[in-house]
Amino acid sequence: TNQEYSGRCWLFAALNMLRPHVVSVVHDEEFAFSQNFLFFYDKLEKANTFFEMIIARADLDIRDPKFQFVLALPWDGPIQDGGYWEYAVTLVGKYGAVPYSAMPDSESARKPDEMNTQLTHKLMLDTYALKRDYETNKSHDSMRTMPTHALKDIYQNLVLHLGTPPAEFEFIHNHIE
Numbered sequence: 164t165n166q167e168y169s170g171r172c173w174l175f176a177a178l179n180m181l182r183p184h185v186v187s188v189v190h191d192e193e194f195a196f197s198q199n200f201l202f203f204y205d206k207l208e209k210a211n212t213f214f215e216m217i218i219a220r221a222d223l224d225i226r227d228p229k230f231q232f233v234l235a236l237p238w239d240g241p242i243q244d245g246g247y248w249e250y251a252v253t254l255v256g257k258y259g260a261v262p263y264s265a266m267p268d269s270e271s272a273r274k275p276d277e278m279n280t281q282l283t284h285k286l287m288l289d290t291y292a293l294k295r296d297y298e299t300n301k302s303h304d305s306m307r308t309m310p311t312h313a314l315k316d317i318y319q320n321l322v323l324h325l326g327t328p329p330a331e332f333e334f335i336h337n338h339i340e
Contacts, residue, residue, distance in 0.1 A: 164195060167273035170244030174198045174205070177251030178260065195263040199272045203325045204258045205250065206242055210286060210317045213241040214310035217290050221297040221306060234290070240283045244275055258328075265332040271324035278324040282317065289313040 164175050178196040186194050216233045223230045233241065271278040289309065296306050 164198070166198070167268075169202075169273060169275050171198050171202055171246075171272075173246040173248065174201050174251055177248060177255070181255075181260065197261045197263045197266040197268075199268045199325055200261045200266040200328055201251065201254045201258065202244075202272055202275075203266075203321050203328050204254055205246060206282065206321055206325075207314065207318060208254070209242045210282070211310065211314060213286055214289070214293070214313065217293050218303055218306050218310070221294065221303060225294060234287070240279065241286055242279055242282045244279070261329060261332060262334060265329045265334075266326055269325050275324075278320075281324075282320060285313070285316060285320065 166172050166175050175198055220230050293306050293309055
């Protein structure tokens with residue numbers, strides 16, 4: 164499997180650890196998992212986590228180092244490609260895994276820089292709106308509704324770049340003994 168120009172090595176490694184078991188069950192050496200499927204949900208989860216971190220720090224000045232840390236999270240921003248084994252395990256536990264045929268790679272999965280730039284820009288605009296809301300209302304509760312709408316936009320952006328994650332798929336394999 165080839166991660167191309169993305170930082171999805173952690174997803175490839177985790178799914179490649181699962182692959183031999185599935186291959187032994189379905190007797191198909193060509194079987195592969197969709198890294199794109201988990202990549203989609205990783206981006207969505209990172210966006211949600213980002214909003215939660217912004218809400219938790221809403222009372223801080225935007226120049227405060229604790230606030231700035233969230234804006235410039237390690238690896239060049241809040242929605243970078245990188246991850247760890249634990250992230251992959253959590254994503255598979257929450258969303259499952261699908262065959263490559265159910266959600267193949269897109270150009271943005273292979274070369275995500277432009278997608279990441281667009282998503283980061285959207286997150287920064289939403290951060291500005293969240294901060295303005297807090298400064299107006301001084302309430303974390305009023306801020307809670309904004310990420311729901313913002314995450315719908317992030318979801319739609321991810322669909323445009325990575326495709327729609329399948330809600331269901333038909334998996335047919337030839338079990339020959």
